Amino acid sequence: MSTAPATPSVPVASGATVVQITDLHKSFGPREVLKGIDLAVAQGEVVCIIGPSGSGKSTLLRCVNLLEQPTAGTIRLLGTEVTDPDVDIDRVRTHVGMVFQQFNLFPHRTVLANCTLAQQKVLGRSKDEAEKVAMRNLELVGLADRARSVPSQLSGGQQQRVAIARSLSMDPALMLFDEPTSALDPELVGDVLAVMKDLADAGMTMLVVTHEMAFAREVADRVVFMDDGMIVEQGPPEQVIGAPLQERTREFLRRVLDPTHLRPQGDPAGEHVEP
Amino acid sequence: MSADLLDARAHGGRARMSPRRRARVVRGVQYAVLVLIVVAVAVATDWARVGNAFFNPAAARAIVGDLPRAALNTIVYTLAAFGVGLGLGLVLALMKLSSVRAYRIIATGYVEFFRGIPALLVVFAFGYGVPAAFQIRFDSIVLQIALALGIVSAAYIAETLRAGIQAVPKGQVEAARSLGMTSGQTLLHVVVPQAFRIVLPPLTNEVVLLTKDTSLVFALGLFQNQYELTKVGRNALTGVEGGMTSLLAVGLVYLLITIPMSGLTRWLEKTTGSKGHV
Numbered sequence: 383m384s385t386a387p388a389t390p391s392v393p394v395a396s397g398a399t400v401v402q403i404t405d406l407h408k409s410f411g412p413r414e415v416l417k418g419i420d421l422a423v424a425q426g427e428v429v430c431i432i433g434p435s436g437s438g439k440s441t442l443l444r445c446v447n448l449l450e451q452p453t454a455g456t457i458r459l460l461g462t463e464v465t466d467p468d469v470d471i472d473r474v475r476t477h478v479g480m481v482f483q484q485f486n487l488f489p490h491r492t493v494l495a496n497c498t499l500a501q502q503k504v505l506g507r508s509k510d511e512a513e514k515v516a517m518r519n520l521e522l523v524g525l526a527d528r529a530r531s532v533p534s535q536l537s538g539g540q541q542q543r544v545a546i547a548r549s550l551s552m553d554p555a556l557m558l559f560d561e562p563t564s565a566l567d568p569e570l571v572g573d574v575l576a577v578m579k580d581l582a583d584a585g586m587t588m589l590v591v592t593h594e595m596a597f598a599r600e601v602a603d604r605v606v607f608m609d610d611g612m613i614v615e616q617g618p619p620e621q622v623i624g625a626p627l628q629e630r631t632r633e634f635l636r637r638v639l640d641p642t643h644l645r646p647q648g649d650p651a652g653e654h655v656e657p
Numbered sequence: 658m659s660a661d662l663l664d665a666r667a668h669g670g671r672a673r674m675s676p677r678r679r680a681r682v683v684r685g686v687q688y689a690v691l692v693l694i695v696v697a698v699a700v701a702t703d704w705a706r707v708g709n710a711f712f713n714p715a716a717a718r719a720i721v722g723d724l725p726r727a728a729l730n731t732i733v734y735t736l737a738a739f740g741v742g743l744g745l746g747l748v749l750a751l752m753k754l755s756s757v758r759a760y761r762i763i764a765t766g767y768v769e770f771f772r773g774i775p776a777l778l779v780v781f782a783f784g785y786g787v788p789a790a791f792q793i794r795f796d797s798i799v800l801q802i803a804l805a806l807g808i809v810s811a812a813y814i815a816e817t818l819r820a821g822i823q824a825v826p827k828g829q830v831e832a833a834r835s836l837g838m839t840s841g842q843t844l845l846h847v848v849v850p851q852a853f854r855i856v857l858p859p860l861t862n863e864v865v866l867l868t869k870d871t872s873l874v875f876a877l878g879l880f881q882n883q884y885e886l887t888k889v890g891r892n893a894l895t896g897v898e899g900g901m902t903s904l905l906a907v908g909l910v911y912l913l914i915t916i917p918m919s920g921l922t923r924w925l926e927k928t929t930g931s932k933g934h935v
Contacts, residue, residue: 447835449831449834449835472834472837472838472839473837475834475835475836475837476836476837478835479835480831480832480835482828482831482832484826484828486826486828486829486831486832487832488829488832488833488847488851489851490850490851490854499836499838499846499847500833500836500837500838503838503842503846504836504837504838504842505837545832548836549835549836552836552837
């Protein structure tokens with residue numbers, strides 16, 4: 383089934399640029415977290431952002447839908463410059479889904495109501511229509527039978543899949559994932575990644591911050607490696623993960639793929655043991 | 658050898674009693690002291706006199722007719738004051754959370770001022786000060802009381818509501834906003850319903866305090882049909898029978914009002930809790 387129909391008000395041509403980030407800077411007080419990011423994501427593209435913690439990955443993602451206000455630079459979303467103060471950011475956000483590390487489901491509402499609330503209040507859909515869309519998306523993530531449950535009755539993995547269904551119910555043109563599996567027990571990660579893979583296969587444009595290298599390698603069209611607020615390297619996963627050009631990328635991947643550092647290193651320059 | 662050492666430590670030294678044995682003896686002594694005091698009080702008390710003072714049937718009969726009306730007045734004054742306090746308190750709480758600094762300063766000043774002065778002072782102000790200063794007369798005693806007590810309780814309620822709103826995790830707001838909801842919609846549909854559950858217990862506490870604070874209006878000149886419980890109890894003190902009976906009776910009626918409120922909170926918490934409602 384083909385997902386991600388862009389709402390009529392925002393026509394997105396195939397291959398068109400969905401996100402265009404130009405020279406983006408973000409500071410928290412005196413600390414500069416993003417030091418000039420240039421990144422474009424095309425329609426239907428899946429871009430995975432990897433990098434050490436504190437490298438600015440999440441901040442970059444949160445800038446895209448303006449949960450963080452950029453300090454300088456521009457972001458064009460579906461042709462609209464969202465950094466322009468005259469733009470109604472609430473309207474732009476309806477086209478951008480976001481999935482958080484901590485799920486952030488509304489605990490006082492049922493799974494179904496989580497998926498219908500914004501449809502009714504923001505898109506003005508009728509209750510019937512909203513529920514139909516919600517059920518279709520809950521089916522997509524394999525949780526249609528839990529529609530009447532409340533979030534606290536679900537496992538972390540199920541909650542995250544509901545969060546994905548909630549975002550999809552707004553018919554977004556772009557989905558942002560902020561470390562969607564980092565808060566999950568290891569055995570629950572697979573279900574969430576499987577849903578994300580289905581979504582990617584269905585043609586959804588996705589920007590994913592993740593530590594799941596296997597997922598990035600398999601699903602991403604492009605992998606972006608960030609360190610210290612800058613993009614160090616980007617390209618197809620075979621290159622960035624398989625045969626990185628930059629030493630910083632190599633060092634990061636060594637640590638991620640062999641966290642204990644017990645395996646003897648081939649490259650003596652990379653002999654770096656965490657205290 | 659180590660076993661010998663352990664043995665010597667466990668039983669040796671000057672302490673002849675083990676800690677557990679000693680704790681038991683101490684507990685026994687505490688019970689003995691309590692029993693002695695109870696017996697001494699029971700023997701020393703003039704029970705006939707106590708019975709006459711606290712449970713005087715004549716005094717009880719004299720007051721019982723006034724109690725329903727007084728209890729009703731107490732409840733009406735409480736609810737009216739709570740209405741004012743909740744409305745004003747919500748405005749103040751939102752002001753305290755406002756991004757406009759001037760609003761935050763005004764709200765903080767208000768809260769500090771009315772939390773810091775005795776409520777009785779405000780009751781006097783609305784009873785005598787405001788009417789004299791501005792040449793106005795309050796036609797309704799309920800309105801007068803609601804304003805006086807509501808203005809004070811708004812300061813406490815504002816702090817309670819602010820804490821409740823801030824206790825809702827930031828991720829909830831971010832999730833709602835990223836779905837395209839406006840800040841107003843987010844507040845109304847996501848933050849307030851969750852904050853409501855958090856503030857329910859402290860808010861009930863506020864109503865209980867307010868119920869008791871209605872006693873302060875005895876300082877105003879009230880007509881007889883406007884008397885609340887404390888005024889009735891106080892007037893009975895100077896009656897022919899006097900004694901503690903009237904105060905005890907009035908106290909019991911206060912308890913009949915305040916204790917069910919805790920039950921109501923528990924019930925509300927349960928019904929707004931696990932069930933998700935649309």
